[in-house]
Amino acid sequence: MVHAERFWAELRTVHETAGRPSVRWLLQNLDSGNATVPKSSALASWLAGETAPAQENTQFFMVLAMHLQKEAVQRSDGEYLAHSKERWSELLIRAQLERRKKQGGRPPLKTRVSKPSAGPVLLPPSPDGFTGRTAELHDVLASLEPDASQTYNGQADSTVVASSVAGMGGIGKTALVLMAAHQARDKGWFPGGILFADLRGYNPGASLDAGAVADRFLRALKVKAKDVPSVSEDKCAAWQQELAKLAAQGRPLLAVLDNVRDPGQIEALLPRSPHRVLITSRQKLSTLPARRIDLAPLRSADAVTLLEQALWAGGTGDARTADEPQSARRLADLCGYLPLALRIIAALLRDQPHRTLHDHADDLAEARTRLDGMAYSGNDREGRPLEVRASFELSYRHLTDTQALTFRLLSVVAGPDISTTAARELLDRPDARRVLDDLARACLLDSREAERWAMHDLIHVFASELGHTHAALDQRKDAIQRLHHHYCTMTAAADTHVDTMPGPGDSRFADRNAALAWLDVEHANLIETAVSATALDRSDTATTLAFSLTRYLTHRRSFDDLIRMFTTALTILMENSELHRVGAALGNLGNALREVRRFEDAITAHTQALTIFRQVHDRHNEGGTLTNLGSALLEVRRFEDAITAHTQAVDIATELGDRHREGSARNSLGSALLEVRRFEDAITAHTQAAEIATELGDRRREGSARINLGIALRKVGRFEEAVAAYTQAAEIAAELGNRHSEGLALTNLCNALREVRKFEEAVTAASQAVDIFREVGDQHGEGQALINLGTSLNQVSKFEEALNTLSQAVDIHRRLAADSQVSHDSGLARALLLLAWAGLNVKGGRALPGARTAAQEAADRYTRLATGRPDQFTELLRTALEVLVTTLERLGRIKEAEQIIRQLEDMEPQRQ
Numbered sequence: 001m002v003h004a005e006r007f008w009a010e011l012r013t014v015h016e017t018a019g020r021p022s023v024r025w026l027l028q029n030l031d032s033g034n035a036t037v038p039k040s041s042a043l044a045s046w047l048a049g050e051t052a053p054a055q056e057n058t059q060f061f062m063v064l065a066m067h068l069q070k071e072a073v074q075r076s077d078g079e080y081l082a083h084s085k086e087r088w089s090e091l092l093i094r095a096q097l098e099r100r101k102k103q104g105g106r107p108p109l110k111t112r113v114s115k116p117s118a119g120p121v122l123l124p125p126s127p128d129g130f131t132g133r134t135a136e137l138h139d140v141l142a143s144l145e146p147d148a149s150q151t152y153n154g155q156a157d158s159t160v161v162a163s164s165v166a167g168m169g170g171i172g173k174t175a176l177v178l179m180a181a182h183q184a185r186d187k188g189w190f191p192g193g194i195l196f197a198d199l200r201g202y203n204p205g206a207s208l209d210a211g212a213v214a215d216r217f218l219r220a221l222k223v224k225a226k227d228v229p230s231v232s233e234d235k236c237a238a239w240q241q242e243l244a245k246l247a248a249q250g251r252p253l254l255a256v257l258d259n260v261r262d263p264g265q266i267e268a269l270l271p272r273s274p275h276r277v278l279i280t281s282r283q284k285l286s287t288l289p290a291r292r293i294d295l296a297p298l299r300s301a302d303a304v305t306l307l308e309q310a311l312w313a314g315g316t317g318d319a320r321t322a323d324e325p326q327s328a329r330r331l332a333d334l335c336g337y338l339p340l341a342l343r344i345i346a347a348l349l350r351d352q353p354h355r356t357l358h359d360h361a362d363d364l365a366e367a368r369t370r371l372d373g374m375a376y377s378g379n380d381r382e383g384r385p386l387e388v389r390a391s392f393e394l395s396y397r398h399l400t401d402t403q404a405l406t407f408r409l410l411s412v413v414a415g416p417d418i419s420t421t422a423a424r425e426l427l428d429r430p431d432a433r434r435v436l437d438d439l440a441r442a443c444l445l446d447s448r449e450a451e452r453w454a455m456h457d458l459i460h461v462f463a464s465e466l467g468h469t470h471a472a473l474d475q476r477k478d479a480i481q482r483l484h485h486h487y488c489t490m491t492a493a494a495d496t497h498v499d500t501m502p503g504p505g506d507s508r509f510a511d512r513n514a515a516l517a518w519l520d521v522e523h524a525n526l527i528e529t530a531v532s533a534t535a536l537d538r539s540d541t542a543t544t545l546a547f548s549l550t551r552y553l554t555h556r557r558s559f560d561d562l563i564r565m566f567t568t569a570l571t572i573l574m575e576n577s578e579l580h581r582v583g584a585a586l587g588n589l590g591n592a593l594r595e596v597r598r599f600e601d602a603i604t605a606h607t608q609a610l611t612i613f614r615q616v617h618d619r620h621n622e623g624g625t626l627t628n629l630g631s632a633l634l635e636v637r638r639f640e641d642a643i644t645a646h647t648q649a650v651d652i653a654t655e656l657g658d659r660h661r662e663g664s665a666r667n668s669l670g671s672a673l674l675e676v677r678r679f680e681d682a683i684t685a686h687t688q689a690a691e692i693a694t695e696l697g698d699r700r701r702e703g704s705a706r707i708n709l710g711i712a713l714r715k716v717g718r719f720e721e722a723v724a725a726y727t728q729a730a731e732i733a734a735e736l737g738n739r740h741s742e743g744l745a746l747t748n749l750c751n752a753l754r755e756v757r758k759f760e761e762a763v764t765a766a767s768q769a770v771d772i773f774r775e776v777g778d779q780h781g782e783g784q785a786l787i788n789l790g791t792s793l794n795q796v797s798k799f800e801e802a803l804n805t806l807s808q809a810v811d812i813h814r815r816l817a818a819d820s821q822v823s824h825d826s827g828l829a830r831a832l833l834l835l836a837w838a839g840l841n842v843k844g845g846r847a848l849p850g851a852r853t854a855a856q857e858a859a860d861r862y863t864r865l866a867t868g869r870p871d872q873f874t875e876l877l878r879t880a881l882e883v884l885v886t887t888l889e890r891l892g893r894i895k896e897a898e899q900i901i902r903q904l905e906d907m908e909p910q911r912q
Contacts, residue, residue, distance in 0.1 A: 007095035008049035018071035035059035119193025127175040129309035132302030169391035170340025173280035192246040192253030201261030202394035214239040236268035297337035310346030327357035411463035415525030417454035425486040502697040562592035583612035623652035663692030703732035743772035783812035832858035855884040
């Protein structure tokens with residue numbers, strides 16, 4: 001009972017991964033609509049692998065499966081591999097049929113279908129394991145349905161062109177039209193017949209012309225041999241006459257024309273309504289009066305399902321995709337979600353039943369040899385080779401010399417796509433767009449976005465193979481140099497606008513917004529170009545782009561990209577002994593490391609940079625590095641060392657008359673002074689920093705100084721002034737489009753507004769901060785903003801909302817605390833404490849049971865924190881214990897509360 005066992009195995013897996021919800025809970029909580037709900041005993045037997053759902057319970061089962069899948073995906077953080085509805089339906093139907101056959105008795109009733117077609121049906125078998133393509137199949141069938149309205153430019157139309165977005169071979173065009181044709185046959189839509197012809201448009205041998213296809217179709221329609229004309233044009237005319245006869249009889253016919261190269265090959269064959277025709281091609285055939293359906297690669301989940309079904313073919317019981325879900329997804333990704341590649345990999349794996357998917361994926365990881373691993377000896381049932389490279393070669397063979405050269409050179413693109421402008425530079429052709437259009441029509445490029453062009457991953461590998469083979473002939477190195485020069489010069493021009501200092505930017509961009517828009521679009525291309533440049537003997541590109549992109553990537557908070565680029569750049573610069581640039585690269589790397597909270601690594605990088613600048617007697621950069629080093633030292637609570645570094649930085653900047661660096665150093669010094677409670681000195685430093693930034697017109701640094709000034713003002717109870725400082729900072733950040741700084745300003749503004757009892761405004765500020773941090777992907781900032789929002793909601797008596805908000809804050813800080821970082825652990829303790837407090841308020845005088853758990857965990861965490869830093873956390877521990885006492889008393893747990901009270905009494909001597 002292979003199918004039933006497979007069904008139960010899948011159901012058992014999803015049920016366990018979803019947390020094994022009980023039968024009672026499922027029956028009470030599932031929204032099953034109008035579905036027939038089974039008895040609890042029946043549902044229990046499904047989950048126990050004893051019976052399969054009866055036919056009348058199919059709808060309920062689908063609701064159950066979708067619910068369990070959703071829970072399983074959430075609980076496993078995406079590790080559980082979800083199936084489509086179609087896949088669950090298939091598993092259920094096969095299990096039901098297998099069980100009925102095993103049990104004997106009357107066979108299941110067959111669904112009544114329309115009368116079999118009276119006309120000939122010449123179709124290859126329905127494709128095995130057809131997966132996904134639900135929307136595309138629906139569109140094809142909608143166009144075939146006899147009552148479907150078919151219009152094209154206001155004229156009658158009965159043509160559908162099925163092709164891939166990229167136009168590549170192996171994407172499943174034939175499978176789609178065959179599935180549609182078989183379903184149309186089952187529905188009885190074409191009593192005149194269904195005829196299929198492979199026109200071999202891309203085969204190495206001769207292709208079929210319209211006359212040859214017409215001859216074959218006429219004979220299929222029982223036209224006598226003596227009545228079939230001998231001339232091609234006459235055959236096509238006779239075919240149209242037969243179609244007219246069938247139309248007059250009310251017997252529409254479907255023609256399936258597979259593997260068409262160009263419109264001229266089939267124009268004489270196209271029927272008029274009520275007949276229909278399905279066409280597949282590696283060209284888009286835009287000149288045909290046809291409704292086009294472009295096929296993209298499969299979705300990830302469908303690709304894995306196809307791999308699974310191919311491994312299961314013949315009832316082998318191969319469970320490797322279920323046993324190794326991550327490796328299955330990785331294999332699908334390496335195959336580019338291309339059906340042909342997936343079937344080949346499945347065939348290879350079927351020959352090696354003990355080989356793991358992980359090992360096979362490792363073999364395919366190297367791009368240069370990936371296509372070698374996507375070949376299987378023999379042909380498919382249509383006689384085509386089971387080899388991805390051979391499939392692509394059929395398309396490549398039909399390119400002109402110019403198109404082939406362009407195709408090969410495009411493989412030098414390291415990023416996900418290329419713009420038309422960059423392609424002109426790469427190809428050194430003013431008419432590059434025309435050739436790109438040609439390749440898109442030939443299904444070797446994808447032009448989904450205006451003026452941007454992309455290759456499927458496997459086609460890129462194929463083009464790269466050809467490019468290296470023809471490198472000398474194509475002058476490939478010169479092409480790479482042109483593309484890299486374009487990226488470097490444009491990035492440098494855009495960088496002149498990213499800086500917020502006053503002054504004109506490069507004329508290549510109209511303004512800062514235009515420069516940022518270009519950088520946003522080219523972001524991934526520029527990063528990949530930089531990190532791959534060394535392998536292309538273009539180390540200058542790697543270093544130039546790293547320095548030119550620093551301000552932009554900092555503005556967009558893409559610190560992981562900065563770390564990647566400067567790690568590469570440092571290797572190059574050290575080899576060349578360029579000390580000044582090594583120091584600058586270490587400084588930029590250190591700043592990025594600090595932003596991703598790798599503080600010790602940041603201190604190391606800045607210390608090395610400082611050594612270099614002192615060695616070469618560069619006082620200017622020595623001062624800037626001291627500022628950066630001080631900021632990193634501050635993060636690890638080395639406050640006096642930080643103050644020393646910042647003070648030295650201020651002295652050097654003052655000595656050199658560098659007002660820009662003096663302002664930065666004073667702002668950083670103020671933050672360090674704040675930590676040692678020198679509040680008035682901190683206020684002075686931040687005020688001076690803000691004044692210098694205003695004097696220089698440096699809006700970004702002015703905003704930063706005003707945020708820090710607000711923090712210092714709050715410490716001395718000057719709350720109204722703090723509100724003004726934060727408000728100015730938020731306005732500056734919004735003006736500059738610096739969303740992260742805006743979120744920081746709003747978070748702090750919320751705190752200040754609560755101090756002046758403007759609670760509703762505080763709620764608004766915190767809500768905006770939460771949205772911003774979610775937008776930029778800063779979980780640390782989001783967690784802090786949620787705490788502020790929850791606190792503010794408590795103060796306006798919105799206890800239910802506060803409880804929900806603080807629960808989110810706890811979840812975020814719990815994930816962050818897994819890094820064992822003190823700042824995150826204290827954030828979690830604070831979130832738990834506030835959650836417990838909200839639990840006391842939400843029921844008006846009573847406590848939610850969860851409040852005790854939250855208060856206890858908060859107290860436990862503050863106990864550990866206070867052990868290491870009693871000056872900072874002892875009072876917070878006391879507060880947590882007091883909240884725990886109140887919670888226990890309201891829950892009637894008096895003895896436990898008395899124990900905590902004694903613990904608080906023992907702490908009193910410490911307070912004195």
